[in-house]
Amino acid sequence: MYYLLYPVLLQGQSMYAVNYTFKDGLPSDEVYWIKEGSDGLLWVGCDKGLVSYDGVSFKKYKAPKARNKSITGIFEDSKGTIWCHNFAGQIYYIKQGELHLFEAFEAWEKAAKGNVIASLVLENDILRIESAFNIWLYDIATERLQKLGDKYFLLNNGNKIFLNGITAPYSEINEIKTPYYCPGCFFIPKSSRTRGHEPRMGFTKSQTLELLYVYNYFGRGWQSKKGRINEKGIKVPFIFLIQKDTLQALFFPPEIAVYGTNFIVNKVKIIDKNTLYLSTSEGLFIWNMKNNKVQHFFKGKVLSDSFFDSEGNLWLSSLGKGLFFVPRLALRVQDKLTKNKVIYQIETDQHGNVLMGYDDGSIIYWDPSENKVLLEKAFPIRKRIKNIIYNEKEDNYWITTEKKTHLFDPLKLEILPKRKLGPAICDMAFDNLGNVAAAMGHGANILANSDKIKLPESWKEKSSWESYQRQFKGGSSGYVVLVPGGNRTYSILFQSVPEYTIWVGTVSKLLYYSKGVPIEVKDKKGAKIIATCLEPMNDSTFWVGTLEDGLYCIQNRAVIKHIRIQRGISYNEIQELKINKNILWAVSTSGIIRYDLTTDSLTIWDNGNGLPSWNVFDIAFIGDKIYAATKEGLVSMPMDLEMNVAKPVMKMTQIMVNDSIYPIQSTYQLKSDENTLKIQFRGISFRSQNNFRYEYRLLGVEENWNNVSSASNIVNYPDLSPGNYTFQAVFVKADGSRSEPLNIAFLISAPFYAEWWFIILSTVFVILIISWFYKRQINKIKAQNEEKLERSRLERDIRISELKALKAQLNPHFMFNALNSIQDYIIQNERELASDYLGMFSDLMRLYLNHSQEGQLSLKEEINSLKLYLELEAIRMDGDFSYSIQMDGKIDAYEMEIPTMLVQPYVENAIKHGLFRKKGAKQIEIYFEQPDPSFILAIIRDNGIGRAAAEKHKKHQFNRHKSFATAANNSRLELLNYGRNSSIKAEIVDLEEFGIAKGTEVRISIPIKRESN
Structure with a gap:
């Protein structure tokens, strides 16, 4: 343990800055020139070449045919082209x-002769x-190169100020050179050995100021009209x-003049008519010329350049230390108070001083007005200070460590242990009765600060008071247990309105104790409130910071307001609450929330708004400043610090179609095969410190936004179908602010065969082709049908002729037999x-002629002709022949039609070949049946000698003529069946009994065709 009891004067505050070096991707820490381009990029000239930075990563550009790598003198023309040159005098520019x-x-090199x-x-x-x-x-536009004389700078009025005037710069009007009156200008006069010259100078201007500045006065022999440079009083x-x-x-104020001539001014930037920023060999000087006051920052750094970007950030380049990025000029860091350790607790008192607790178990009591350390103490256990609470009523601090709780008297600068309280205290509160309430990692208790515990009489009326009394040991003050030791508590608070009340936030609920009885309070939706911190606003109202549900305001024991931050859960994880001048300040795990209780407005201070760190552990207020304990140290800033309201800007950086780079434009009309897109975009917000994201979508493909990180700024859309598409991208900062959407339209034409005109022409053409083909086929089919009809007609005529010929042959055959009988x-x-026979024969012939x-x-007509024919045959065979004709009753003989003389030839065959040579009774039976609705069956059965015996008789006939009827019947059936779906069939069956022929049966199947009326 050690004490530091005498005041120690600290060095001044430093400007908070982010240092980009080789470790962060910067190719070199030796930086000569910096500039912000119109595209938002930071352009850096260093000894490794030209570099750009987009807030995410550094990009180095390769210089072709370079004789030297170092780049300086970065400028931009009106078309946005970046120009620069290297130390070898080669000029370069950026294109695509x-x-x-x-x-x-x-x-130029040839004209300049080396x-x-x-x-x-670069100007105009x-x-x-x-x-x-x-x-x-x-002239970039005309590409004209022109040689002039002395070096000059262009003034706002269009005149030029020339250098190399030896004693002073000069002006030239009508070829008349007039030196400026400058008694303070130093120069080296011409001698017999050397030519005279003046110091190397730079130039800067604004709308109100035009300044020349000397880089340095190195060397000897400088003199002015008032004397030599080293003379006393000069x-x-x-x-x-x-x-x-x-x-x-x-002339510089004393703070700068002290460096004398061993001083280098690398750049001068005019901020306003009274303020200059000097980038020098001794750091950054902010010189207010009106009051001649100077602020000195980045001491010991050789700064080469500086500028403010479009977000208001200050950039500084250095020789050997890389880049410095200052997001907030008003932010100051008390880096001397950290000394490689972290402040976790910070509390102020009524004396305007600050007590800080560190991660190594030490404390520092600091006077910010004098920037003095009044006390420094390290406790034996080198673990971070758990809590520091200031008791305004007694003007002392309560300091809780890992093992003990201590009291610190800021007037006496004394520290005493407080034995009544143990370790791991999360919060403390002091009431008007002299009690102390402590929320601990093992419950919550009420203790007496100096004397015995004093509680209102209303608490003693409850039965719980007896259990409280049992915990008092003898006459000691003892303690009252509010929350038993097995329950962790976060926060505790006393209130006197509407009555004496103690609020306790535990790991599972928010309670208040009224008359000694605990009552839970929930929000308006009935959800539990996990209170990590409580901050009183007045006697009846206080604010609650929660574990992950934002802020609640409770008045008269009821929730009246709930504020939930819409940026994510980390902003609703409240670690600390404090109220100052009607402003509620909440420390979340992602930054500081500032809530104006009067205007009901809320702002967020976080890393994206220039706060040094996301990790803010505690805050305190001194005057009009807020102090934040962060990992980067103790940071101070004005309480009315304005947030950057400028919206981020999105720009398209590259469009590729089928791997070919296209010029950036707002609309693209593409061919059908130009359908693979690669789109690269960029949003720049240096203050966001890479803590932002992109959202993009391609309307026509997707409606929902895609969310990607700051590093994912290239998207691909392969093989798109023809149609209209709109690519949209936005830049979203950590605070939720969004850029205006970037819109790029793409019209991918359909292939020519999918165009409406082609489809119409193709449809008409196809219709014409089909119509022509259809008509041709119809004509072809029509011709074929006509040919078929003609052929059918001819075939029909031939068949009719053949049938008539057969009929003509059949009739003479019968006539031959009948005439023989006559x-x-x-x-x-x-x-x-x-x-009689001749009369019947003539009747039959008349029928045949008609048929x-x-x-x-x-x-019916067929049966009538059969009867007449069989009568003639019966007469001819002289009485031993009989016949019968029978017909199924289902058959309508008048409507049923059959081919003419279909049955008669088979009957004639049966008589001639089967019955004529039979001895004894000769019989023939004819049946007409209809076994199926689709045909009738004609059966001709005789009891003749049979086909085999008849064939033998034919062979032994001496003068036999050819039997015509059977062959004629077969040929006639073929002709009749031609073209029919159902054929007429004839079947001849031999009738036998024990192998002996008993006659013949002919079965004729005739498809039905009814007679039309």
Whole structure:
């Protein structure tokens, strides 16, 4: 343990800055020039080349044909092209993301006869190329190179101020050179050995100021009109104000003048008419010329350049230390108070001093007004201070460590242990009765601060008071247990309205004790409140910080307001609450929440708004400043610090279609095969410190936004279908602010065969082709049908002729047999029989003649002709022949039609070949049946000698003629069946009994065709 009891004066505050070095991706820590481009990029010239930074990563550009890698003199023309040069005098420019050597450089180098570029200036799209002795102008638009004389700078009124005037810069009007009046200007006069010259100077201007400044006065022999540089009483100015024909020397205040001539001014930036920022060999000086006050920052750093970007951030470049990024000028860091340790607890008192607790178990009592450490103490256990609570009533601090609780008297600077309280105290509260309430990791208790515990009489009326009394040991003050030791508590608070009340926040609920009885309070939806901290607003109202549910306001024991931050759960994880000047300050795990209780407005201070760290552990207030304990140290800032309200800007950086780079434009009309897109975009917010994200979508493909990190700024859409698409992207900062959507339209044309005109033409063409083909086929089919009809007609005529011929052959065959019978009757002189037979024969012939013209006749007509024919045969066979014709009752003989003379030839065959040679009774039976509705069956059965015996008789006939009827019947069936779906079939069956022929049966199947009326 050690004490430091005497005051120690600390060094001044430092400006909070982020240092980018080689470790962060910067190619080199030796930086000569920095500039913000119109595209938002930070351009850096260093000894490794040209570098750009987009707030996420550094990109180095390769310089072709480089004779030296170091880049300086970075400028931008009106078209957004970046120009620069290296120390070898080569000029480069950026085109399509690559560094190109200036095409006219070789011509300039030849004209300059080997002189090396000393500096490069770009103004009004005119490159001013300066060598040691001459100056050249190159018009970017006309590509014209022109040689001039001395080096000059262009003034706001259009006039030029020339250097190399030896005793002072000069102006030139109508070729008349007039030196500026400058008694404070130093120069080296011409001698017999050397030419005279003036110091190397720079130039800067604003709308109200125009300044020349001297980089340095190294070397000897400098003199002015008032004397030599080292003479006593001679002031050496570095900056001159240009006023008409006079250069007014501006002398540094003592804080800068102390460096004398061993001082280098690398850059001067005009902030306003009274303020200059000087980037020097001794750091950054902010010089208020009106009151001649100076602020000195970045001591010991050699700064080469500085500027403010569009967000208001200050950038500084250094030689050997990389880049410094200052997001908030108003932020100050008391880095001397940290000494490689972290402040976790900070509390102020009525004396305006601050007590801080550290991670190593030490404390520092600090006077911020004098910047003095009044007390420094390290406790034996080197673990962080758990809590520091200031008791305003007794003007003392309660300090809780890992093992003990201590009291600190700020007036006596004394520290005493407080034995009544144990370790691990999370919160404490003091009531008006002299009691102390402690929320601990093992419950919550009420203790007496100095005397015995004093509680209101209303608490003693409850039965619970007896249990409280049992915990008092003898006459000691003892303690009262509110929450038993097995329950962890976070916070505790006393209230006197509407009555004496103690509030306790535990790991599972928020309780208040009224008359000694605990009652739980929930929010308006009935949800539990896990209170990590409680901050009183007045006697009846207080605010609650929760574990992960934001803020609650409780008044008269009821929730009246709930504030939940919409940025994510980490912003609703409240670690500390404090009220100052009607402002509620809440420390979350992601930053500081500022809630104005009067205007009901809320702002967030976090890393994205320039706060040094997400990890803020505690806050305190001194005057109009808020102090924050962070990992980066103790940071102070004005309580009315304005947040950056500027919206981030999104820009398209590259469009690739089918792996080809296209110029950036708002609308693209693409061919059908140009359908693979690669889109690269960029949003820049240096203050966000890479803590932002992108949202993008391609309307026409997706409606929902895609969320990606700051590093994912390239998207691909392969093989898109024809149609209209709109790509949208937005930049979303950590505070939720969004850029305006970036909109790029793509129209991918359909292939020509999918265009409406092509579809219409194709449809018409196809219709015409189909119509032509259809018509051609119809004509072809029509011709074929006509040919078929003609062929069918001819075939039908042929068949009809053949049938008629067969009929004609059948009739003569029967006539031949009948006439033979008549002849026999006449020879036998049976005239009457011959006459009757001849009459019947003539009737039959008349029927045949009538039927011969018809292809079909009714079944009834067929049966009538059969009867007449069988009567003639019966007469011819002289009485031993009998016949019968029977018909199924289901058959309608009048409507049923069959081919003419279909059955008669089979009957004639049966008589001629089966019955004619049979001895004895001869019989023939004819049946017409209808076994199926689709056909009728004609059965002709005889009891003749059979087919086998008949065939033998044919063979033994001496003068046999050819039997015609059977062959004719078969041919006729073929002709009749031609073209029919159902054929007429004839089947001949031999009738036998024990192998002996008993006759023949013919079965004719005739498809039905009814006679039409």
